[in-house]
Amino acid sequence: MFDRRPSAPVAFLLLIGALSLAAKLAVLKVGGPFVSIDDRTTFEGGFLVLFGQAQPQRMYLESWITGLLCLANYGFRIVTGAVPGGLGLNLVADAYRDYYLRPDSYVHVYRAFVIMVDLIAAVLTWRLARRFLGDAWRGWAAVLPPAMYLLTYNTIWADVVARPDAMLPLFMTAGLLLYYRSDFGRHQGWLLGSGFVLGLGAGLKLHLAFAVVFLLADLIRVHGWRGALRTGWGFAALSLLAFLVSAGIPLFDPLKYVKLRLTNAKDDASPWIRWGEQFLAMLRGSGWVVLPLAVGAIVHRGPLSFRRSHPLAASLLLQTAAWLVLFGLIRQLRAYWMLPALPVFYLAAVAFLVAVVRARPSLGRVVAAWAVLALSVLALQSGREVARFRAVDQNGLRSWVQKNVSKDEPFFVFGFDALVLPRRTSCLAVIADGIRRGVAGDRAAGVPFTERHLKIWEEETELARQDMLGGRCDDGWEHYTYYTTPFERYEGLIDMNRMRYVLVQDQFADPPDFPLDRYLADSFRFVTELTGAGGEGYGLKYRVYRRGAADGS
Incomplete structure (x- = not known):
């Protein structure tokens, strides 16, 4: 019994x-x-590892698991008609483009x-x-x-x-x-x-x-x-x-x-x-x-x-x-x-x-x-x-940008990059130019190879991700951030006079390399405050400013 x-x-x-x-x-x-600004590296590593270029801060097994899950999801989306096309030799890059956009x-x-x-x-x-x-x-x-x-x-x-x-x-x-x-x-x-x-x-x-x-x-x-x-x-x-x-x-x-x-x-x-x-x-x-x-x-x-x-x-x-x-x-x-x-x-x-x-x-x-x-x-x-x-509505910031900011209106984020939005072709090109200029400058300055190898791994992975996109994205926004596109590296490449919107993270102090307070006072008006990803699950607050006088003109 x-x-x-x-x-x-x-x-x-x-x-x-x-x-x-x-x-x-x-x-x-x-x-x-995401609920953490670091989460995106998990998925980016999942695609890069399939080409032998896993993100250094993400381990290979973790990246392989993520990559296989992403490919399975992409295959399911093709079968169900959520995305057009089929499965081919460029499967991983095609899946990355779909992930990048959606x-x-x-x-x-x-x-x-x-x-x-x-x-x-x-x-x-x-x-x-x-x-x-x-x-x-x-x-x-x-x-x-x-x-x-x-x-x-x-x-x-x-x-x-x-x-x-x-x-x-x-x-x-x-x-x-x-x-x-x-x-x-x-x-x-x-x-x-x-x-x-x-x-x-x-x-x-x-x-x-x-x-x-x-x-x-x-x-x-x-x-x-x-x-x-x-x-x-x-x-x-x-x-x-x-x-x-x-x-x-x-x-x-x-x-x-x-x-x-x-x-x-x-x-x-x-x-x-x-x-x-x-x-x-x-x-x-x-x-x-x-x-x-x-x-x-x-x-x-x-x-x-x-x-x-x-x-x-x-x-x-x-x-x-x-x-x-x-x-x-x-x-x-x-x-x-x-x-x-x-x-x-x-x-x-x-x-x-x-x-x-x-x-x-x-x-x-x-x-x-x-x-x-x-x-x-x-x-x-x-x-x-x-x-x-x-x-916590951590999707509030992204959702607001998607609804209110045209894709031909550039904007700049002062603070951590809590926005998970695709970048348009022109924006990708600017970022790539800044990276290549920095690498060329280090090489010209005689920085040893090993030091450069240890220094620019994030830039190398950015170029690899752009390469999977073929350097093109016709359905993205033009946005830059204080930390990922610093003024020192992108001087002459990013024109702050073109910015239609500025997003400022809560408690972000006036930076030493840019007169932010005066810049906002002269040309922008406050629009709203929204929450983005980050903050250990509590979200990061951002103040949104739009170019124009206080009366809305």
Whole structure:
């Protein structure tokens, strides 16, 4: 006879999955079409990687996934008649042109794919929980960790923002399942599979490499130093190889990779975040009441638990403690950085609750109430995240420009480029001329090749993208921005006297190289204030000015 007791817990997990799916679908189409000004590089890298020119700040595996999704979407649009033409040798460039002109469907397909990845990661978390918790509480214990993962607001954030963090829990849970299937390295095939999967994930985002380090520490716990060396060297080597292939750039352009890592470290420094705030980020990111339970699992077992506990329990405690220490050392921690470790934290938290009930059955109702509280807090956080995204019209700026600015009316953006709009042929030519002039100037000034290679990678990718368009776009606007088309580089190429509109980002100060306040006062009138993409999901505000006197003339 089949044991039908888990049917109610599984039905509950399916219900939570449906609620999680509904929440994520509710924000599938927010943005303009992005919610972060960096998201466009994800898709641009997806096209460029198909010609061996992935964006340096986007890893190869991430770019390949994005590129294949874009090609699939383009093929679907051709089949359904959304775009004219057919499939041919110039498929990738044709798809890029369609994306360049109409990016929304490509963004939505990518988000739908990541939501599917979330659901698969939840299933693997459930499989992992069953390995650790078995049929405790008649199967209810095993469904709590995946339910918590499905309800965390971090997945909603990562799914909407095109960042590789959203896929890390899948690689993490798959790697852990393979590791425990190997019986702590006693079955080499499964262990090598774990190293390969975790290495691929580390190529997407480097901090998943710590999962490999922590599992190596677990092998040392089980086998000792010498035994771990014999057992784990292949695991470590294969994970390193998988990382190099998945990331791509460390293998094919190591100098640029080092430069970007240093640049990212500088950008992530966030001096406004004070020491100690990372612990609030850890509590908030895990669901406030969950992390104390994970810590409780470690304290409950005691400092000697790594040797005396059941092997699975000791391994879980080691992983939990290691991730907690790591995150606690990162002053500028963002909550979504914790995504790969969240299944581990949720599993440890529920394991602690199970241990408490086993030790003191009289506390069963208290433990059940705590579990309900944890799920409720996570659900409330997700609900607030959905409401926050839906409350901000990040498409307002783009939509207004599309409706009110003619394509022969040039405009300039002072601030970050939050507008995802195609540029017309004349505008593309100006940008290309500025890039080539800068490159020629560096070469004439004797700037060494290596320095130029590290300096102009963004300009090179811009030229590659323009080349896919054939340098032509008959359905775009003429718009320039302060940061992407700086005055120093484009002097004599961009005529500010031609600008019909000026968009100024909120709190953008009068720049040192252009008299913005006087320029606006002399020739422009204020029209409206709108929201564009960016601002960590809150949007960036822009004031719109139109050339003409205050009376409208």
